[in-house]
Amino acid sequence: MRSVAKMIRILTIPPVMAAIEIAVLRLARGCFPGASAAWVVFFLSVLPALSYVVWWAVPAHRRRGRKTQRPLAVAFSVAGYLGSAACCLWAKLGAVERVACFTYLLSGLTIAVCSALKIKCSGHASGVSGPVMLLSRYVSPWFLLGYLLLAPVFWSSIKLGRHTPRELALGTVTPVVFILLLSLLFRA
Numbered sequence: 001m002r003s004v005a006k007m008i009r010i011l012t013i014p015p016v017m018a019a020i021e022i023a024v025l026r027l028a029r030g031c032f033p034g035a036s037a038a039w040v041v042f043f044l045s046v047l048p049a050l051s052y053v054v055w056w057a058v059p060a061h062r063r064r065g066r067k068t069q070r071p072l073a074v075a076f077s078v079a080g081y082l083g084s085a086a087c088c089l090w091a092k093l094g095a096v097e098r099v100a101c102f103t104y105l106l107s108g109l110t111i112a113v114c115s116a117l118k119i120k121c122s123g124h125a126s127g128v129s130g131p132v133m134l135l136s137r138y139v140s141p142w143f144l145l146g147y148l149l150l151a152p153v154f155w156s157s158i159k160l161g162r163h164t165p166r167e168l169a170l171g172t173v174t175p176v177v178f179i180l181l182l183s184l185l186f187r188a
Helices: 002-011 014-029 036-057 059-064 066-090 095-116 123-138 141-159 165-185
Strands: none
Touching: 002 141, 014 036, 014 095, 014 123, 036 059, 036 066, 036 095, 059 066, 066 095, 066 123, 095 123, 095 165, 123 141, 123 165, 141 165
């Protein structure tokens, strides 16, 4: 069962969910025109995923295990999220794109601040909840069915001892709050 739980966590890492979100927004709504889609996928998916490569490639990080993996993932993610927000502004992208990119940035910063305060907030839950909420709001309410993905994410996180239900709930709610607030701010 641990191997199934690990596989669920790998398949639902936030960079994978971000790439799916951007692809659906581009295909369904025409968002992220031209090269902006590639840049945003780089910042939201490739750069954050590189943290796992760096963690694995540096023996000192691997020896310390999760103690270094999570902070490294958060740092790479926030750097990428800053890049996506800058790309969004530089390319003068629309309101939906701004809500998407700034939700990642604010959610990532919230997770980083929580981590610094020794409060764990699930990046995995946030990485599933954010795209589901955004796609249900801007593409189709049918995407709300995507919240069913949280059941295996919660199960795997608890099974592997990565998060408590409270930490998972905090991660789930974080991007939803930012999507609703940013939708008002950007009039999306």
